[in-house]
Amino acid sequence: MEEILKHNELSIEKSRPGRRGVQFIKTQAKAEDYLPASYLRGNEPRLPEMSEFDTVRHFTRLSQLNYCLDGEFYPLGSCTMKYNPKAYDTLSALEPFAAAHPFAPEEAVQGTLHAMYEMQELLKKVTGLAAFTLQPAAGAHGELTGILTVRAYHDAKKDFARTEVIVPDTAHGTNPATANMAGYTVVNIKSADDGCVDKEALQNALSERTAAVMLTVPNTVGLFEKDIREIADMVHKAGALLYMDGANFNALIGLAKPADFGVDVMHLNLHKTFAAPHGGGGPGSGPVGAAAHVAPFLPKPMAELKDGKYTLSGEMPQSLGKMKAFYGNMAVVLRGYCYLRQFDGETLKRIAENAVLNANYVRARLKGKFNAFFDRVCMHECVVNVDPHQMNGVHTSDVAKRLLDYGFYAPTIYFPLIVPEAMMVEPTETESKDMLDAFVTALEKIYDEIQTEPEKVKGAPHGQCVGRIDEVSAARQPNLKW
Structure with a gap:
């Protein structure tokens, strides 16, 4: 028992005075020569004193205590914790991708821009939507991007009275938070007894104030919204847009295209459906797609092919602007790109x-x-x-x-x-x-x-x-x- 408890000690508890993993040569320079005295410590920090071998064992032991997808079945519902091919990790870490600077001239990063452009095209193909942005850094960030795209669409039409977003109780929990964060009033509606949208409740909630309906498809009770086409018609008749939370797209990829449902805007989670690592706080990637009438309002720039050269186009006068300092989490985008390049449509269906x-x-x-x-x-x-x-x-x-x-x-x-x-x-x-x-x-x-x-x-x-x-x-x- 004592040995088991010893394994579970903190590194500071395993510390022994004088033990070292690395011995640094003391510099002759004084810290005061580089930093103001107010920034300097009065006492040395109390850090663990351990040999390199003890340190390796300590962190290896911690990693073995963790449950992880590489070791155990990880059946987290609503999260799609699927196997992540190790080849994708290797390809996304290749130096021309990993070392590319976001301010590098376009001529120097044609490979990265090529991959971005093709990823946009592949996402369009599997969803049927007209355009995709790769900027969002996570699923919830994708939701925010999508709802701000909705706002830009209505603002361009000077339809400022649309101040509400309808969210069913079977939506992902981030949906109402996203709508609220975007400045909308959230209108919650209850589900019917079968776990799907109550169409009567939806009809009663729709009005000239409705900007969008946020629908998770399949929803969080694991069911497909069987009346999705009718729901889309109801939403459009009210002058609103249908937003689809596509985090659960793993159940639809290759089987159905959201554009055929009447979806106007949606986000996808590359760190779910598209086999990039998921969990541990990130990084994520939540590309947002839009139908043709909403696409001009997506964030810019997007990757384009012009005169045989890949470029980042900022020529989007109606765009809502940028949602991220640069162009997306490329390591995650590249993994998703590998996934879609590896499988054809029939395989995605299977x-x-x-x-x-x-x-x-x-x-x-x-x-x-x-x-x-x-x-x-x-x-x-x-x-x-x-x-x-x-x-x-x-x-x-x-x-x-x-x-x-x-x-x-x-x-x-x-x-x-x-x-x-x-x-x-x-x-x-x-x-x-x-x-x-x-x-x-x-x-x-x-x-x-x-x-x-x-x-x-x-x-x-x-x-x-x-x-x-x-x-x-x-x-x-x-x-x-x-």
């Missing part, structure tokens, strides 16, 4: 079909123990719920923590908000049937424990380096110092 198949396989296997809240065929993810009244007082958070003991990262829990005690599972197309069977078997064992040993589940996790913590205090009053 990718979406397998993502949908895997989610429905998990949903069907869990039926009778952890039931889907909306008992119907889902898309990329299935949302089940835990009923504490029927499970000896066990809650979703208990099941999630117990899964850690079985070697699985927990699914997204308590979201979407319209599902009580929700547990959202997205297997993606990159997981094998063997892995899905192992995951379902673990949940079946936990279900049996709930019936016979509920306290064991309520006390989980039991085999991790950290047990249960006060999560509320950890979030509101984090202790970030030793």
